Amino acid sequence: MIKLCGFALSNYYSKVKFVLLEHDIPFEEVLVMPGQDDALLTHSPLGKVPYIQTEHGDLCESQAIVEYLAARYPEKAIFSADPWIAAKEREMMFFVDVHLELTVRNLYKQAFFGGTVTDATKGRVEKLLTHHISGFKRLAKFTPYLRGERFSVSDAAGFVSLPLVGMATQAVYGRDFLIEAGIDWKAYVKAVNERPAAQRITAERKAYVEAQRRKA
Structure with missing residues (x-):
């Protein structure tokens, strides 16, 4: 196993x-x-x-x-059987993982862990994220899933990482870059969270956070 x-x-x-x-x-x-x-x-x-x-x-x-x-x-059938659709699913995952999450990760020290990031880092990340979110918006559909009406493996990436983009930018800049760009990631997460697998991910993440709080 x-x-x-x-x-x-x-x-x-x-x-x-x-x-x-x-x-x-x-x-x-x-x-x-x-x-x-x-x-x-x-x-x-x-x-x-x-x-x-x-x-x-x-x-x-x-x-x-x-x-x-x-x-x-x-x-x-984790990826689509159609080679083109499967490639587009991989493209979407790359956008989420690399262009969005890996970029915003530079802010996590301040957004989530009580530290600070330099003004230079904030400026660089803001410029990159603005550009990357603009491209992501051209690619993603949100009807209600990233690739359209059908849930796909791309949503495994979107579900766990898009909230971090929104929350981190809100915490550091005082505004949610995704919401500001017209991307309602909260509605998207709610739609994905109707799936049993997503519900388990959410419940077990919350349980982990609560357990850490009790230890503190």
């Missing part, structure tokens, strides 16, 4: 978990925090989560894991 290693607050952990749950792929969760100790680095070269453990060995990076799952379980 596949072991999914990471923790519930990680959006990329949740992305992989969403795919596993949505497609009824058996897995076991193993609580692992990111770090730089040698034991972790033998499994995840940069000490990041998520990674999975399989009978073949370890695999890190969420998109690589999703691609592996799609190839290992072709009957689950």
Whole structure:
């Protein structure tokens, strides 16, 4: 059985978990925090989560894991059978993961962890995000899902990462860049959250946060 290693607050952990749950792929969760100790680095070269453990060995990076799952379980149809549509699903995931989330991640220190980021960083991120969100808006449909009326694997990425873009920009700049661009990510998240897999992701993330608060 596949072991999914990471923790519930990680959006990329949740992305992989969403795919596993949505497609009824058996897995076991193993609580692992990111770090730089040698034991972790033998499994995840940069000490990041998520990674999975399989009978073949370890695999890190969420998109690589999703691609592996799609190839290992072709009957689950994780990506569309149509090559063009499947490519567009991958394109959408790249936009969310790289152009949006990876860019806004530069703000997390201040937005979520009580630190501060420099004015130079704020200016650079604002410029990049404004440009990237403009491109994303041309690509995404939100009717109600990212690619249209049908839920797709792209929404596993959108569901876990778009809220971070909105919340981080609101916290750092005093305005939600997605809402400001006319993207109602809250309505989108509500639509996706009607799915049982999404509900479990949401519930278990909230339970993790609450458990951490009780420990504090």
